[in-house]
Amino acid sequence: MLPPPPPATPLRGDIKADWVILGAGLAGLAAARRLAELQPDASIALVEARRVGFGAAGRNSGFMIDLPHDLNSHDYTGDRTKDLQQIRLNRGAIDYLRGIVQRHSIDCDWREQGKLHGAVEKHGIKALEAFAKGLSELNEPYRILDAAEMKAVTGTSFYQAGLHAPGAVLVQPAALVRGLADALPENVQLYEDTAVHSIETGARHVLVTDHGRLQSPRLILANNAYASQFGALGFKGSILPVYTYGSLSRQLRPDELERLGGEESWGVIPADPMGTTVRRMGFGRICIRNSFVYRPDITAGRQHLARVKLAHQRSFDRRFPMLPGVDMEYTWGGALCLTRNGGTPFGEIAPGVFSAVCQNGLGLTSGTTSGKLIAEYAVGIESELLDIMRQIPKPASNPPEPLLGLGVRSTLAWKEWHAGSER
Numbered sequence: 001m002l003p004p005p006p007p008a009t010p011l012r013g014d015i016k017a018d019w020v021i022l023g024a025g026l027a028g029l030a031a032a033r034r035l036a037e038l039q040p041d042a043s044i045a046l047v048e049a050r051r052v053g054f055g056a057a058g059r060n061s062g063f064m065i066d067l068p069h070d071l072n073s074h075d076y077t078g079d080r081t082k083d084l085q086q087i088r089l090n091r092g093a094i095d096y097l098r099g100i101v102q103r104h105s106i107d108c109d110w111r112e113q114g115k116l117h118g119a120v121e122k123h124g125i126k127a128l129e130a131f132a133k134g135l136s137e138l139n140e141p142y143r144i145l146d147a148a149e150m151k152a153v154t155g156t157s158f159y160q161a162g163l164h165a166p167g168a169v170l171v172q173p174a175a176l177v178r179g180l181a182d183a184l185p186e187n188v189q190l191y192e193d194t195a196v197h198s199i200e201t202g203a204r205h206v207l208v209t210d211h212g213r214l215q216s217p218r219l220i221l222a223n224n225a226y227a228s229q230f231g232a233l234g235f236k237g238s239i240l241p242v243y244t245y246g247s248l249s250r251q252l253r254p255d256e257l258e259r260l261g262g263e264e265s266w267g268v269i270p271a272d273p274m275g276t277t278v279r280r281m282g283f284g285r286i287c288i289r290n291s292f293v294y295r296p297d298i299t300a301g302r303q304h305l306a307r308v309k310l311a312h313q314r315s316f317d318r319r320f321p322m323l324p325g326v327d328m329e330y331t332w333g334g335a336l337c338l339t340r341n342g343g344t345p346f347g348e349i350a351p352g353v354f355s356a357v358c359q360n361g362l363g364l365t366s367g368t369t370s371g372k373l374i375a376e377y378a379v380g381i382e383s384e385l386l387d388i389m390r391q392i393p394k395p396a397s398n399p400p401e402p403l404l405g406l407g408v409r410s411t412l413a414w415k416e417w418h419a420g421s422e423r
Contacts, residue, residue: 001283002174005051008192012211017045017189020207020216022196023223024048025057026363027356029180030096030371031220036185038379044188045214047207049195049226052181056224056334056363058174061246061279061289063115063267064097064364066090066167067140070273070342083138085388092385093368094169097176106179108171109265109282115168116268118150118159118278120421124271125161131271132163141166154280155262158319162268170267170279173364199230201350218378220354222371225298225335227357234349238395239358240338240408241298245305246289247312247328248281257284259322274415275422276315286320288312288328290423292336292416294408296401300333308333315423336361339395346370346389347377354378358395 019035021028024046032046052058067090068083101110119125135142145153145162153162181190191214199219200206207214221227225241252260265282279287291308309331316328337358345355354377356370373389376382398404416423 001172002053002178005053005178008051009190010211011045011047011191011194011209011214014212015045015214017214017216018042019044019218019220020205020214021046021220021222022199022207023221023226024052024177024181024190024192025055025222025224026177026367027224027359027371027374028220028222029177029184030368031222031356031375032184032188032371033100033180034372034375035379036187038375038381040185040187042187045216046184046188046190047194047196047209047214048190048192051192052190053174053178056336057177057367059246059332059334060173060363061267061277061287062171062173062364063269063277063279064094064169064171065115065362066094066169066365067135067165069362080137083134085391087138087140089369089385089388090362090365091167093365093372096372097368098169100180100183101176104179104183106176106183108173108176108179110176111170111265111282113170113265114164114166115170116145116150116153116266117163117165117271118154118268119161119271120159120275123418123420124275124422127271128161128163135165151262153263153266154268154278155260155322156319159268168267170265171364172281199233201233201353205352218352218354220356220374220378221349222356222367222374224357224359224363224367225337227337227355228296229298233353235345235357237398238339238345240294240340240398241296241335242338242408242412243293243295243298243300243333243335244289245291245293245300245308245312245331245333246287247309247316247331249286249288249316249326250329252284252286252323252326256323256326260320270419270422272419272422274412274419276319278319286316286326288316290315292412294405294412295335296405298335305331305333318421336363340398341393341396343393343395344370345395346374346392
């Protein structure tokens, strides 16, 4: 939806820097900015395999979620103390990004309108009730919506019940991350179209690319699921690359928007975490997101994308029967980085090597928090948020393949079947 970006600056030759950050998603962008703020005289290299916004950071549903969002829980909430800490981290990220967006006038359709949770079946309504109970125990505001109120917002009578939580922010994610990259401090050099093939750690870490090498005494890993490809760094046995998929409808015509009705912009998260996320964009398209597939090779083949597109079209048609003939114009997949226990490998994982990977499905907020706080951690800045971050458990070890693949795939298949009409 955005105009083409200006030409990239790939890394060529032998380059040295005080800091290297691998991955220019939300975590990498936040780490680079915070390091530049704390050490304005340091040289900082930010390396991205493709273009900023072309990966999961720019191709997602655009929910900046402030509340607990545990994909392993059918009511999203869990332990009260941990939930309160997660809220502090998420809102810290939103506050940090809001300041940057306002300061640099980043045009990313920033909307502080909250999020909806929508339920279709009885088990979805029960999950919604459990979520509401959890929010009450956290003293968090919310509003329950009946079927008529959900239709008034979304235009569809598909949802039987809903819950509105006011603290989430909706954005155009590609515009956000591209704007963050354009507004980086002057002592950050962004290298795009620069895939790193190997990493040699030591007194000076060496990152090898197609056309050069990058050397630095300090390395921050912010490449999320792709960190599992560097087995020597110890991620392969603990993180799970799980692909999820999205589709974007064609532009709706004025008569179709009139038939749909409802509000011009909203986002619905399914009561069942394995259900379908739906986002109506302010510019007149509808985004559909569902399907989870364990893909340790971190690829999405064309045949699988074709099957996913059909599944997304079915989900769209069930929700919007008043919009016949509206096809999905774009379909894509991208890797989430999950762990079995919701833990994260945050911190110094080897001398001079720092990890901000694995966001467990909360990329916009958790990625920003991880990147900002790993920069502070690496230079010795203490804070209450950093204390909370360090309390998050480390990832649980995974069983070996093929047991791991069998277990993850069967669990995902069962959860998606259990979601029923919520998909």
